[in-house]
Amino acid sequence: xxxxxxxxxxxxxxxxxxxxxxxxxxxxxxxLGANPVEKITHTTGDWILRFLVLxxxxxxxxxxxxxxxxxxxxxxxxxxxxxxxxxxxxxxxxSIAGLNFAEIGNDIAMRPYVTVGFTGFVxxxxxxxxxxxxxxxxxxxxxxxxxxRLIYVSAIAGVLxxxxxxxxxxRFPVRYGIVVGLLLLFRVWTALRSRQAVxxxxxx
Amino acid sequence: xxxxxxxxxxxxxxxxxxxxxxxRQFLKAAGxxxxxxxxxxxxPASAYASSKYDTDEMQTPLEHVSSYNNYYEFxxxxxxxxxxxxxxxxxxxxxxxxxxxxxxxxxALDDLxxxxxxxxxxxxxxxxxxxxxxxxxxxxxxxxxxNKLEPLPSAKFVxxxxxxxxxxxxxxxxxxxxxxxxxxxxxxxxMNELTFLAVGVYGKEGPAQNGAPLRLITPWKYGFKGVKAxxxxxxxxxxxxxxxxxxxxxEYGFYANVNPNVDHPRWSQANEARLTGGLFDQxxxxxxxxxxxxxxxxxxxxxxMDLRANx
Numbered sequence: 001x002x003x004x005x006x007x008x009x010x011x012x013x014x015x016x017x018x019x020x021x022x023x024x025x026x027x028x029x030x031x032l033g034a035n036p037v038e039k040i041t042h043t044t045g046d047w048i049l050r051f052l053v054l055x056x057x058x059x060x061x062x063x064x065x066x067x068x069x070x071x072x073x074x075x076x077x078x079x080x081x082x083x084x085x086x087x088x089x090x091x092x093x094x095s096i097a098g099l100n101f102a103e104i105g106n107d108i109a110m111r112p113y114v115t116v117g118f119t120g121f122v123x124x125x126x127x128x129x130x131x132x133x134x135x136x137x138x139x140x141x142x143x144x145x146x147x148x149r150l151i152y153v154s155a156i157a158g159v160l161x162x163x164x165x166x167x168x169x170x171r172f173p174v175r176y177g178i179v180v181g182l183l184l185l186f187r188v189w190t191a192l193r194s195r196q197a198v199x200x201x202x203x204x
Numbered sequence: 205x206x207x208x209x210x211x212x213x214x215x216x217x218x219x220x221x222x223x224x225x226x227x228r229q230f231l232k233a234a235g236x237x238x239x240x241x242x243x244x245x246x247x248p249a250s251a252y253a254s255s256k257y258d259t260d261e262m263q264t265p266l267e268h269v270s271s272y273n274n275y276y277e278f279x280x281x282x283x284x285x286x287x288x289x290x291x292x293x294x295x296x297x298x299x300x301x302x303x304x305x306x307x308x309x310x311x312a313l314d315d316l317x318x319x320x321x322x323x324x325x326x327x328x329x330x331x332x333x334x335x336x337x338x339x340x341x342x343x344x345x346x347x348x349x350x351n352k353l354e355p356l357p358s359a360k361f362v363x364x365x366x367x368x369x370x371x372x373x374x375x376x377x378x379x380x381x382x383x384x385x386x387x388x389x390x391x392x393x394x395m396n397e398l399t400f401l402a403v404g405v406y407g408k409e410g411p412a413q414n415g416a417p418l419r420l421i422t423p424w425k426y427g428f429k430g431v432k433a434x435x436x437x438x439x440x441x442x443x444x445x446x447x448x449x450x451x452x453x454x455e456y457g458f459y460a461n462v463n464p465n466v467d468h469p470r471w472s473q474a475n476e477a478r479l480t481g482g483l484f485d486q487x488x489x490x491x492x493x494x495x496x497x498x499x500x501x502x503x504x505x506x507x508x509m510d511l512r513a514n515x
Binding site for chain 2: 024027028030032033034035037038095096098103106107111112164168
């Protein structure tokens with residue numbers, strides 16, 4: 001059952017990519033609008049944030065509904081966030097920076113929205129690499145979990161990247177910010193509660 | 205009942221957009237062929253000599269020019285104005301001319317433009333966001349209008365404003381920018397031969413999302429200088445506070461001259477993506493030129509000025 005559902009979710013996660021490829025193939029008939037590169041950059045950027053949010057939703061979903069099977073989708077969602085981040089970075093490096101590595105380096109060093117976006121992306125690399133069962137064993141559950149909390153930094157970095165990029169209308173980055181904020185607050189809240197429970201137990 | 209009727213113009217007489225976009229190349233080629241045959245003189249010069257202001261670079265298709273617009277009054281997404289400006293009425297339209305000018309009055313737009321000769325100008329347009337288009341504008345040189353209105357010698361600047369009508373321009377209900385959108389030029393900039401008041405694109409008036417019925421075009425400046433749907437023209441001795449300058453003074457200056465050497469605080473202005481309709485053209489960005497390549501017409505106006513300080 002979960003297996004079949006995973007196949008369905010996997011295919012759904014590929015729909016944004018499929019639509020972009022379709023758009024690129026029909027670009028001469030206006031498939032991606034007037035500015036295809038911008039369209040691809042913005043679309044992949046949006047999906048990185050969406051997949052990060054979805055990944056961060058898994059734990060609250062389990063806690064609130066008790067549906068523990070949700071954990072079986074987390075790795076896939078996280079890897080899709082990384083996958084779209086790779087596309088996002090590649091199209092930026094190819095087009096906006098013209099594959100000029102000096103320019104890319106300069107952007108990363110000098111432009112806060114690039115610095116923060118690139119940081120968020122780089123921090124996802126160790127998470128993608130260590131996303132296998134083998135690596136959980138190698139690192140040990142506790143250390144693995146600590147490492148994977150880096151996704152919080154990536155999510156915040158992603159929102160800042162978006163916020164520092166827009167010219168005047170900040171509605172969309174702010175919406176992502178609120179959602180990410182709530183998901184992180186949930187973690188703070190559960191951490192505080194469990195600490196309280198521990199002190200109560202040890203104090204009693 | 206639906207009554208079918210033959211259109212007044214046979215389809216064979218309608219110039220296709222493709223032919224329009226490429227007519228310079230065609231006429232050049234024709235001219236060259238005829239010239240080689242010693243027959244060049246039979247073609248009237250004006251037919252193939254493009255005006256000295258025109259670029260013969262690949263034009264951005266009308267479909268893209270009219271569906272990818274920064275026009276926050278009709279939405280902050282660039283695909284929104286084409287939808288939200290649908291049904292925006294271009295007439296009746298009045299323009300209030302005021303301040304240090306001999307003929308201040310509120311003019312009906314058609315009266316304001318009466319007596320002026322309509323022209324087409326194929327200009328590059330460089331947006332501050334690092335994309336650019338090549339657009340054939342349809343309209344009037346601003347100098348011709350100013351000569352008609354006769355500004356006083358005391359006037360140092362001209363300030364122009366967009367219509368403020370939240371019932372017609374939906375996004376004016378939200379405080380995204382300080383409405384109405386305001387822009388301005390120094391008088392010498394306003395009188396420059398390149399400065400143009402467009403009523404439309406591709407040889408005719410409209411569409412609204414491109415700023416019709418009246419918008420400013422200054423091709424050596426970033427696109428946001430091009431105030432759209434103008435209803436006020438005021439002559440003044442004070443530098444006007446332009447909309448983006450007010451919104452983010454450290455990012456957008458009054459002059460807004462295209463300058464690859466002065467970065468936007470958040471991004472480089474060295475390159476641009478030319479929007480031609482193709483995907484692969486964009487994969488190699490082109491170098492942005494000083495004054496967007498119009499230095500020969502405009503650089504003397506800024507002689508001795510620190511363009512880094514006056515960005």
